[in-house]
Amino acid sequence: MSESAKKIFKKGDILLREGEPGNSAYVIESGSVEILIQRDGALIQIGTRGAGSLIGEMAMIDDKPRTATIRAIEDCHVMEITREEFSRRVDSADPILKMMMRVIMARYRDVISRSQFLPPAAHAGMTAENAENSDEHHELAVKTIKIHHELKAALAKNELVLYYQPIISMQDMKISGFEALMRWKHPEKGLISPGVFIPVAEESGLIVELSRWALGVSCDALKDIHQAASQKLVGSHPIFISVNFSVKDFSTGNFFDQIQSTLRDKGIDPAHIHLEITESLLMEAPGPAKEALEKCRKFGTSVSIDDFGTGYSSLSYLHYFPIDTLKVDQSFIRSMSKDPSNRLLVKSIIGLAHSLNMKVIAEGIETREEAVILKELGCEECQGYWFAKPMPLEDALKFVQNWQPPQIA
Ligand code: C2E
Ligand code: CA
Ligand code: CA
Numbered sequence: 001m002s003e004s005a006k007k008i009f010k011k012g013d014i015l016l017r018e019g020e021p022g023n024s025a026y027v028i029e030s031g032s033v034e035i036l037i038q039r040d041g042a043l044i045q046i047g048t049r050g051a052g053s054l055i056g057e058m059a060m061i062d063d064k065p066r067t068a069t070i071r072a073i074e075d076c077h078v079m080e081i082t083r084e085e086f087s088r089r090v091d092s093a094d095p096i097l098k099m100m101m102r103v104i105m106a107r108y109r110d111v112i113s114r115s116q117f118l119p120p121a122a123h124a125g126m127t128a129e130n131a132e133n134s135d136e137h138h139e140l141a142v143k144t145i146k147i148h149h150e151l152k153a154a155l156a157k158n159e160l161v162l163y164y165q166p167i168i169s170m171q172d173m174k175i176s177g178f179e180a181l182m183r184w185k186h187p188e189k190g191l192i193s194p195g196v197f198i199p200v201a202e203e204s205g206l207i208v209e210l211s212r213w214a215l216g217v218s219c220d221a222l223k224d225i226h227q228a229a230s231q232k233l234v235g236s237h238p239i240f241i242s243v244n245f246s247v248k249d250f251s252t253g254n255f256f257d258q259i260q261s262t263l264r265d266k267g268i269d270p271a272h273i274h275l276e277i278t279e280s281l282l283m284e285a286p287g288p289a290k291e292a293l294e295k296c297r298k299f300g301t302s303v304s305i306d307d308f309g310t311g312y313s314s315l316s317y318l319h320y321f322p323i324d325t326l327k328v329d330q331s332f333i334r335s336m337s338k339d340p341s342n343r344l345l346v347k348s349i350i351g352l353a354h355s356l357n358m359k360v361i362a363e364g365i366e367t368r369e370e371a372v373i374l375k376e377l378g379c380e381e382c383q384g385y386w387f388a389k390p391m392p393l394e395d396a397l398k399f400v401q402n403w404q405p406p407q408i409a
Pocket of ligand 2: 179244276306
C-alpha cells in the first residue's frame with residue numbers, strides 16, 4: 001500500500017466518528033484506541049484496540065455509516081488506507097469474491113446489531129434492516145454463483161451456441177453481415193435467451209470467457225459463410241460478423257491481444273469482424289475501453305455502438321471513442337412506425353452519424369414500411385425480423401445461398 005499516509009493522533013483525539021461515512025480505515029502502528037457507542041446520550045466503551053489492529057474497515061467495505069466512534073486512549077501512530085485506494089483494489093478483485101465479501105459484511109453487521117452493547121432502539125431498527133440486506137445480498141450472491149457454475153459447465157458441455165441474424169445493405173439489399181447472438185441450449189429448460197444469462201455472466205466475470213468463445217466460434221462460422229457466399233455473389237463486400245462484447249472484456253487488460261491472436265490463429269481478416277458494445281457499458285470504463293478499441297481499430301476491426309440512443313445522455317463520447325457504426329436501437333424504429341413525427345428523430349440520428357463519418361445500422365425492422373422509410377432516410381444497413389430472425393449456422397448458410405434481395409423502392 002505505497003500511497004498509505006502515516007498519521008498521528010494525540011490522546012483523546014477522535015479517529016473515526018459514529019454515523020459518518022467510511023472514507024478511510026487505519027492500521028494502528030503504536031498506541032491504543034477505545035471503541036465507543038452512543039447509549040442514552042452517553043458514550044459507552046465497548047472495547048479497545050492496540051498496535052497491529054485494523055479499524056474502520058467495515059463502513060468502507062459495505063458503504064454504510066460508521067457504527068462506532070474510535071478515540072485515542074494514548075498517542076497513536078497509524079497508517080491510513082483511503083477509500084480510493086481501497087476501491088481500486090476491490091474493483092480489480094474477483095467478482096465472486098467481492099460478492100462473498102458483501103454477504104459476510106451484511107452478516108457481520110447483523111450479528112453486531114444483535115449484540116448486547118447496542119441500545120434497544122438502535123438494536124431493533126438495525127436488526128430488521130440488516131437482516132433484510134443480509135438476505136438480499138445472500139439471495140443474489142447464491143443465485144449468481146449457481147448460474148455462474150451452470151454456465152461454466154454449459155460452456156464446457158457445448159450447450160452454448162451462437163445464432164446468426166443477417167444485416168442487409170439498403171443500397172443493394174444484399175447481405176452485408178451477420179450478428180452473432182448467444183443462446184443456451186439447456187437440456188431441461190430448452191433454449192434460454194441471453195437476456196437471462198448474459199447479465200449474470202457480466203456480474204460474475206464469466207462474460208470474458210464467453211466473449212472469447214463467441215469470437216472463436218464466429219471466426220469459424222465466418223469461414224463457412226464466406227464459402228457459402230462464394231458459390232453465389234452475395235454482396236459487394238465480403239460478409240462480416242458482428243460480435244457482442246461487454247465492458248468487463250476491456251478490464252482484463254489484454255483485450256486487444258486476445259482479439260489479435262484469435263484472428264491470426266483462425267486466419268481471419270480483421271476487416272471482417274465488427275465489435276459491438278453498448279454505449280452505457282462503454283461509459284462504465286471509458287479509459288480502458290478507448291485504449292483497447294483504438295488498438296483494435298488500428299488492427300482493422302470495426303467498432304459499432306449498440307443500442308444507440310438508449311443509454312447515455314451526452315453525445316460528447318462519440319468524439320472520444322473510435323467508432324465506425326451506430327446501431328440505432330429498435331425502440332426508435334418502433335416509435336417511428338407508431339408516429340410519423342418520430343421519423344425526424346431517426347433522421348437526425350442518421351444525420352449526426354454521417355456528419356461524424358459513421359455508418360448507421362437500424363435494428364428491429366419488422367415491416368416493409370420501416371425498411372422503405374429507413375432507405376429513404378439514408379440508413380446504410382438494416383437488421384430485423386422482417387428480413388430474418390437469428391438462426392443456427394446451418395440455416396444461415398442456406399439463407400446466404402437462397403437470399404433474393406427484395407425490391408423495396
Ligand atoms: P442486442 O445486441 O441488441 O441484439 C439484438 C436483439 O434484438 C436480439 O435479441 C435479437 O434477436 C433481437 N431482434 C432482432 N431483430 C428484431 C426484431 O425485428 N424485433 C424484435 N422484437 N427483436 C429483434 P437476443 O438475441 O435475445 O439478444 C438480446 C441481447 O443479449 C442482445 O441485444 C445483447 O445485448 C445480448 N447478447 C446476445 N448475445 C451476446 C453475446 O454473445 N455477448 C454479449 N456480451 N451479449 C450478448
Ligand atoms: Ca448487439
Ligand atoms: Ca442492439
